[in-house]
Amino acid sequence: MNIIPFPARDQWPTLLARPVQEAQDIEAKVIPILEQVKSEGDQGIRALARKFDKTELTNLAFSEADMAGAEAKLDDELKAAIQQAYRNIYKFHEGQLQPVEKIETMPGVTCWRKSVGIEKVGIYIPGGSAPLFSTVLMLGVPAQIAGCKEVILCTPSDHPAILYAAKLVGVTKAFRIGGAQAIAALAYGTESVPKVYKIFGPGNQYVTTAKMLISKEGVAIDMPAGPSEVAVYADDTAVPAFVAADLLSQAEHGPDSQVLLVSTSKKLLSSVNLILSSQMNSLPRRELAAQSIGNSKAILVENEEDAIELLNQYAAEHLILSVENAEAVSEKIINAGSIFLGNYTPESCGDYASGTNHTLPTNGYARAYSGVSVDSFVKKITIQNITEQGIKNIGPTVEAMAEAESLAAHRKAVSIRLKSLF
Numbered sequence: 001m002n003i004i005p006f007p008a009r010d011q012w013p014t015l016l017a018r019p020v021q022e023a024q025d026i027e028a029k030v031i032p033i034l035e036q037v038k039s040e041g042d043q044g045i046r047a048l049a050r051k052f053d054k055t056e057l058t059n060l061a062f063s064e065a066d067m068a069g070a071e072a073k074l075d076d077e078l079k080a081a082i083q084q085a086y087r088n089i090y091k092f093h094e095g096q097l098q099p100v101e102k103i104e105t106m107p108g109v110t111c112w113r114k115s116v117g118i119e120k121v122g123i124y125i126p127g128g129s130a131p132l133f134s135t136v137l138m139l140g141v142p143a144q145i146a147g148c149k150e151v152i153l154c155t156p157s158d159h160p161a162i163l164y165a166a167k168l169v170g171v172t173k174a175f176r177i178g179g180a181q182a183i184a185a186l187a188y189g190t191e192s193v194p195k196v197y198k199i200f201g202p203g204n205q206y207v208t209t210a211k212m213l214i215s216k217e218g219v220a221i222d223m224p225a226g227p228s229e230v231a232v233y234a235d236d237t238a239v240p241a242f243v244a245a246d247l248l249s250q251a252e253h254g255p256d257s258q259v260l261l262v263s264t265s266k267k268l269l270s271s272v273n274l275i276l277s278s279q280m281n282s283l284p285r286r287e288l289a290a291q292s293i294g295n296s297k298a299i300l301v302e303n304e305e306d307a308i309e310l311l312n313q314y315a316a317e318h319l320i321l322s323v324e325n326a327e328a329v330s331e332k333i334i335n336a337g338s339i340f341l342g343n344y345t346p347e348s349c350g351d352y353a354s355g356t357n358h359t360l361p362t363n364g365y366a367r368a369y370s371g372v373s374v375d376s377f378v379k380k381i382t383i384q385n386i387t388e389q390g391i392k393n394i395g396p397t398v399e400a401m402a403e404a405e406s407l408a409a410h411r412k413a414v415s416i417r418l419k420s421l422f
C-alpha cells in the first residue's frame, strides 16, 4: 500500500475517493438491462443470463426438490455454523423490536405507532465471485422478525448453503437470477418472478446501480450497498499481523473494494505493509486482493484529532479501531456503517456470525444511511385517538392554525365537533 505522509486537508477528498466506475458509464450499461426485463420478462432474463453469466436458465425458480435437497449436500460442521450464526443474528435483531408506547400529548389526545412488516420484499444474494450465503441470514432474519409475508430471493449462485439458509429464514420463493436483471425482475415482476415493494441486498456496481435506478420508479430499496470496504485506525497497541489480515479480508471481495489504514505511527504503517504482502501471497484470491490493495492507502496522520476527522470524512462501511481506549474513540465517530473495537474483534465476525448486520452503506453513504435492521423491513403506522375532552383541549389550537393557513374546511372539521359538545 502507498504510505501517504501527513496529507494536507485539501488533498483529503482526492485521497479518500473510492475506486468506482463513473456512475454514467454503469448506468448506460444497466438501463438497457432494466428495459429488456421490463419488455421481455422471463425470456429477457434468460437472454441476459446467457450474456452475463454464461448460463442457460431453463427453470428460473429453484424447485421444492432443490430446496429440500440442499441440506444433504452440506457437511454437519457448516450446518452447525450456519445455525449458530442464525441464532446470534436473530438474537441481536429481535432486540431491535420496540414495544408500542401510547403517548398522551395533552389530556384526551393519545398518539402511538405500530410496526407492520412490508408484505412483499425481494432479497438479492450476491453470487458472482463468491456465494454469499451469509447474506441470506443478514436479510432473511430481519424479514422473518418483521413478519414480511412474501420474501423473494434472487441469486446467480446455486450453492446449496444459499438454499439451506433460505429455508431456515422462511424464504417464500427463490430464483436463480443475478445482476441488474434480478433487480429488474423484482421491481417490475415477470411471468415467474413476483413484483415486490422493497428490494434489499448488496451486490456489485451493476446490482447497486440497478437498485438506485429502480428506486426512482417507486420501488423502495434498502440503501446503496456496493463493493465492500474497511478502514482501520491503528496505533502501536495494534498487532500488525491482525491489521493486515483485516485489510485483506475486505480486499479479497473484489477489485473495486478499497481498504484504508490510518495511523499516527509510521512504525505501525511500515510493519503492516511488510506483513500484508506475505499474507496476500498465501491467499487463493490474491489477485483480487492485490487489485484492491493497489487502490488502497495507508495514511500517516499527526494526531488522533486528525485521524477522527479523516475517518468521519471517509464514512467507511466498516471501521476497525485497533487503538488504546477504542470504545472512547468510537464515541467520536459520527460516520460509519459498523464499528469494531480492539485487537480481538475482526470484521469477519460481523460479516458472518456475531449478530450485527453485514448489509451496510458503502461509498460514503454511511454519512446519511444506516445498515439493514428490522426497521428496514417494517413500515411504521401512526395511530391517534381523541376523546370529547381531548377535542375541547386541542380544538382551539387547530382552529387557529387552520385559519392562519386559509384552510376553512380544516377548521370546520374541528369547530363542527366543538359546537356539538356545547
Ligand SMILES: NC(=O)c1ccc[n+]([C@@H]2O[C@H](COP(=O)([O-])OP(=O)(O)OC[C@H]3O[C@@H](n4cnc5c(N)ncnc54)[C@H](O)[C@@H]3O)[C@@H](O)[C@H]2O)c1
Pocket: 029, 052, 053, 125, 126, 127, 128, 129, 130, 132, 135, 156, 177, 178, 179, 180, 202, 203, 204, 205, 206, 207, 225, 226, 227, 228, 253, 254, 257, 317, 358, 359, 360, 361, 362
Ligand atoms: N455493502 C455490503 O453490505 C456488501 C455485502 C456483501 C457483499 N458486498 C459486495 O457485493 C459484491 C458482490 O459482487 P459479485 O460480482 O461477486 O456478485 P453479484 O451477485 O453482485 O453480481 C454478479 C452478477 O453481475 C452481473 N454482471 C457481471 N458482469 C456484468 C457486466 N459486464 N455487465 C452487466 N452485468 C454484469 C452478472 O449477471 C452476475 O450474475 C462485491 O463487490 C462485494 O464487495 C457488499
Ligand SMILES: N[C@H](CO)Cc1c[nH]c[nH+]1
Pocket: 132, 134, 135, 227, 228, 229, 250, 317, 351, 358, 359, 360
Ligand atoms: N464484507 C461483506 C459486507 O461488506 C459481507 C460478507 C459476506 N461474506 C463475507 N463478507
Ligand SMILES: [Zn+2]
Pocket: 228, 249, 250, 253, 351
Ligand atoms: Zn466480507
